[in-house]
Amino acid sequence: MATLVAPPKPPVTGHGGGYGDGRGGGRDGGALAIRRYKTGTWLGLGAVVMLFAAFTSAYVVRQGMSSDWRAIRLPSILWLNTAVIVVSSLTFERARRDRQSALLWLGATSILGVVFLAGQYVAWQQLRAAGVFLASNPSSSFFYLLTGAHGVHIVGGILALLYVLGKAWTVGGWVNRQAAVEATALYWHFMDGLWVYLFFLLKVGGRQ
Amino acid sequence: MAEQAHTHEAHAHAAPTGFIRKYIFSLDHKIIGLQYYFLAVVAVIVGMFLSLLMRWHLVWPTAKIGWLETLFPAGAAGGVMTPELYLSLMTMHGTIMVFFVLTTAPQSGFGNYVLPIQIGAADMAFPVLNMLSFWITFLSFVVMIAAFFVTGGAPLSGWTAYPPLSALTETGPGQQSGQTLWILSLALFSAASLLGALNFITTTLDLRTKGLSLMRMPLTCWTWFITAILGLLAFAVLLAGGVLLIMDRVAGTSFFVPGGLVVSDKVINHSGGSPLLWQHLFWFFGHPEVYIAILPGMGVVSQVLSTFSRKPIFGYRAMVFAIIAIGALGFGVWGHHMFISGMSPYSAMAFSVLTMSIGVPSAIKTFNWIGTLWGGKIRFTSAMMFAIGFVSLFVTGGLSGIFLGQPPVDLFFHDTYFVVAHFHMIMGVASIFGMFAGTYYWFPKMFGRMMNEGLGKLHFWITFVGVYAIFTPMHYLGLFGHPRRYSEITGVNYLAKSGAGEIHLFMTIAALITVGAQLLFFFNLFWSLFKGKKAPVNPWESTTLEWTVPSPPPHDNFGGYEPVVNHGPYEYSVPGAPKDYVMQSDPAGVAATGH
Amino acid sequence: MPFLLAVVIWAVSLGLAIPFFTRTWWFPQSINEHGRQVDQQFMFTLVVTGVVFILAQAALGWVVLRFGRPRAGAANYSHGNNTMEVLWTSATAVLFIGLTIMGQRVWARVHFMGAPEGAIPIELTGQQFVWNIRYPGPDGKFGALDIKQINDQAGNPLGVDSKDPAGKDDITVPTMAVPVNKPIELRLRSKDVTHSFFVPELRLKQDTVPGMVIRIHFTAEKVGRYEIACAELCGLGHYKMRSFLDVMEQADYEKWLKEHAPQP
Structure with missing residues (x-):
């Protein structure tokens, strides 16, 4: 382009996408990538909150107005699953703090995630064996819906964990993947808390 | 450079060379912006075509159109449109226009292309996510179009899809797999919009260049930013509603379907659900969606009015607060779509007050636009004319909302053509004027060539008069109490008496002419792409950062250099400055500017 | 160009407004007290929005006409006027919210009160x-x-x-x-x-x-x-x-x- 107006040419400071500190200031922000990933994850979690807030309001409205709501007996394996996912948050924290054995603890977290999902599946099987299906009653519809929607998000979390693990394994560059680890940790803890909330909602809110 | 590539993370992607990586699965926000834009162009052509078929049918309900049977063998046997086909066309017209045009082009199209450059970034915060958003949107469009071609055809429950009509397959021909595909498509669209919104917000928050504080951002960036926040909060709720609705349809649950229903003598096996629950979820999304469609247009119009008036925008701060207020209030007014739905009449009063409050920031914007023109030296480019047209349409469409926001008046106007006039004026046509203004304004930057101004102005004159001719008479039909979504009006006594037929005829002719005039636009668009005059870097003598880089901009926008922002976004006609505009990146000493 | 644009803006606005005043196309006649109240609320709203509509479109056409013509000197360098902002913000707020409150009476009569005895x-x-x-x-x-x-x-x-x-x-x-x-x-x-x-x-x-x-x-x-x-x-x-x-x-x-x- 011959018509190029000379762009301003201060020195390149060298960090992700934006220039300056990315917030209109002038500092060189080496931590920009981490911040960007964290912002993105928080926003994603904002959308997740809206999704489950919508489900919750549907739950409250549907239960409050209906005469056909029958409480279901929640399988007791859910207590175990809750313990598993809470522990998985602890192992994740261990991985973040102890970089020497981070691979080990990340691996453990992933396995606990899979165990949690398997446990949820067992809970579904137990309900089905008891003759409680998706369309049996609004309370059971919501049970399958909420656990299913949460499960899908857990699958996403496990995939993110595997990505982090894979990178850490092949590149060995744990430090370079710091942003991805921080984001995944945030997401994983949130899913842990979300499950505790949903379990509480189903347990306490599900009574008629 | 090698070790820098490492820390550049997602932005380190070098300019790709292969065609597929460059133009199909591109990570470049500019290419993705254009992909969204052209998807919207395809969608708007489909949507307009459907509306013409509907208008034709309203005036000549028994007309035989030979090729219609080829297109819709079941819906138009013998070439005569059935009522169910009319409703399918209406449903798809609304859905395609709202989602794949009004949500896609202004935000995802222009926003993707321009936002990173205007804030001085090399790309969006998450380029891979950006690419995914587009391709999921594309898939969603394919699924939506597929609904036409399944057994029973496209759904006929309108873009609002109220259950039980939308929840039961027995309620009509299009309510079989067509409706299921429709919900599936919107679920995909919601997911894509969530990813897009997340990307826009992060980009705006974290990638602004040195000196670009929030209150120095161009108003376009402000509107894309706030629109993204609305999208993030609203689409998640639509997604939730869609999941519940699809479960009612395919899994036999009863979230929205009450018990004791008998459809065409068949007892329906559901119980206890609430049709109003869907309406609440839908409109909690649906009303912010209106602002998702119009806010980016407001941003473009502010930018264009300021540029071609050669004046700073009037009341920048008030404009920013108005955008934020419109966004925030937009979440508290969904109930005004439900005044007559059977919802509590007490909540109707609260919704009414909040609804009318939105008139205040909207009025602020209008006054500020007129204040911007006041005392300016107006340059009548095509972009400017569409921006001025936008202001006129915004006033017209906004004021009819004052009637509909009052429950007692809405008692009469709800679900009549008055509503159709209102939302077409403001959400439809005004938004589209914003897109036209954006296209004429940014085309030189996007493609390195100028559009033809003569054709652009001709396009403006016919379109401006044309849309008034189409939508003005709908207000009068509303006064008759003419219900919307009627495929025929023959036989309705109170409409026949009042002369609705002639008014419909007038509107159909106006629609044919106006749609015809859009061919001028498409011709101009594609002709200029190849044959337009070469565009300089800053053809409009604008001030924002995208006008400091070549047209079209290089792969990483600023060629590896950091722009530094020293001025507010709209410094025109600064006394003592060498030119009548001060670029945002001009050295601080060039002129003493405000802010 | 400025003259034509102003005239077209005024023409389409009048084209929209005039039938409302001549009542060329109008409501079917209402057949009860409630209907007359709704009509009255509609008329209030029509007058208020009608005045705002005409003023806004007239002003838009006028600025296009006045500041679109070629003239000597530069455009005004002004970032706005806070007094004006406050003025029109409060004016619209009072106008629009006042209308809403007026309308609530009609709404209340149909919806908050039950049917009279013996209905x-x-x-x-x-x-x-x-x-x-x-x-x-x-x-x-x-x-x-x-x-x-x-x-x-x-x-x-x-x-x-x-x-x-x-x-x-x-x-x-x-x-x-x-x-x-x-x-x-x-x-x-x-x-x-x-x-x-x-x-x-x-x-x-x-x-x-x-x-x-x-x-x-x-x-x-x-x-x-x-x-x-x-x-x-x-x-x-x-x-x-x-x-x-x-x-x-x-x-x-x-x-x-x-x-x-x-x-x-």
Whole structure:
């Protein structure tokens, strides 16, 4: 382009996408990538909150107005699953703090995630064996819906964990993947808390 | 450079060379912006075509159109449109226009292309996510179009899809797999919009260049930013509603379907659900969606009015607060779509007050636009004319909302053509004027060539008069109490008496002419792409950062250099400055500017 | 260019506004007190928005005309005027919110107060694509409903339970007859999907939602035949889902009831 107006040419400071500190200031922000990933994850979690807030309001409205709501007996394996996912948050924290054995603890977290999902599946099987299906009653519809929607998000979390693990394994560059680890940790803890909330909602809110 | 590539993370992607990586699965926000834009162009052509078929049918309900049977063998046997086909066309017209045009082009199209450059970034915060958003949107469009071609055809429950009509397959021909595909498509669209919104917000928050504080951002960036926040909060709720609705349809649950229903003598096996629950979820999304469609247009119009008036925008701060207020209030007014739905009449009063409050920031914007023109030296480019047209349409469409926001008046106007006039004026046509203004304004930057101004102005004159001719008479039909979504009006006594037929005829002719005039636009668009005059870097003598880089901009926008922002976004006609505009990146000493 | 644009803006605005003032196309005449109040609220709103509309479009055309012409000197360098901002913000706030509060009175009368004592109960049930109207008969009680007994051909589209004595004298008809100047309490139901009861002359519209019984009330003050339309999309026959409201003198109404009473 011959018509190029000379762009301003201060020195390149060298960090992700934006220039300056990315917030209109002038500092060189080496931590920009981490911040960007964290912002993105928080926003994603904002959308997740809206999704489950919508489900919750549907739950409250549907239960409050209906005469056909029958409480279901929640399988007791859910207590175990809750313990598993809470522990998985602890192992994740261990991985973040102890970089020497981070691979080990990340691996453990992933396995606990899979165990949690398997446990949820067992809970579904137990309900089905008891003759409680998706369309049996609004309370059971919501049970399958909420656990299913949460499960899908857990699958996403496990995939993110595997990505982090894979990178850490092949590149060995744990430090370079710091942003991805921080984001995944945030997401994983949130899913842990979300499950505790949903379990509480189903347990306490599900009574008629 | 090698070790820098490492820390550049997602932005380190070098300019790709292969065609597929460059133009199909591109990570470049500019290419993705254009992909969204052209998807919207395809969608708007489909949507307009459907509306013409509907208008034709309203005036000549028994007309035989030979090729219609080829297109819709079941819906138009013998070439005569059935009522169910009319409703399918209406449903798809609304859905395609709202989602794949009004949500896609202004935000995802222009926003993707321009936002990173205007804030001085090399790309969006998450380029891979950006690419995914587009391709999921594309898939969603394919699924939506597929609904036409399944057994029973496209759904006929309108873009609002109220259950039980939308929840039961027995309620009509299009309510079989067509409706299921429709919900599936919107679920995909919601997911894509969530990813897009997340990307826009992060980009705006974290990638602004040195000196670009929030209150120095161009108003376009402000509107894309706030629109993204609305999208993030609203689409998640639509997604939730869609999941519940699809479960009612395919899994036999009863979230929205009450018990004791008998459809065409068949007892329906559901119980206890609430049709109003869907309406609440839908409109909690649906009303912010209106602002998702119009806010980016407001941003473009502010930018264009300021540029071609050669004046700073009037009341920048008030404009920013108005955008934020419109966004925030937009979440508290969904109930005004439900005044007559059977919802509590007490909540109707609260919704009414909040609804009318939105008139205040909207009025602020209008006054500020007129204040911007006041005392300016107006340059009548095509972009400017569409921006001025936008202001006129915004006033017209906004004021009819004052009637509909009052429950007692809405008692009469709800679900009549008055509503159709209102939302077409403001959400439809005004938004589209914003897109036209954006296209004429940014085309030189996007493609390195100028559009033809003569054709652009001709396009403006016919379109401006044309849309008034189409939508003005709908207000009068509303006064008759003419219900919307009627495929025929023959036989309705109170409409026949009042002369609705002639008014419909007038509107159909106006629609044919106006749609015809859009061919001028498409011709101009594609002709200029190849044959337009070469565009300089800053053809409009604008001030924002995208006008400091070549047209079209290089792969990483600023060629590896950091722009530094020293001025507010709209410094025109600064006394003592060498030119009548001060670029945002001009050295601080060039002129003493405000802010 | 500026002249043409200003003229076109003014022309399309006047084109929109004039028929509202000449009332070339207008409402069907309202037939009760409630309708007249709605019309009054509409007129208030029309005057307020009409003035704002004309002023705004006139100003837009004028600035285009005034500042679009070539002239010497630079454009004004101004970032706005806070006094003006505050002024027009408060003006619109007062205007718009004032209108809303005025309108609440009319709304409250239909929706917050129940039907007056002695109102005649009538049940209206929507179904794809007809209206079913039921009167409780001389006993003043609606019979119970049983969806298994629904039979459109046998004249029992609502499924009035044959075992319930209260249902024996119920009258189910496709059009509605009401006596003039008597309050009517409507109970709105739906058999299948959402419909909406709409009589333009009554200025009354209410969705009929499956699973709900919604009560509204009205008094018709003028004898005549009016159309009942469906105003909520209900399927392919939506456009032809119509019935009639026959407002008649008390004597005619009683005669009508007798004629339509079920044969024992």
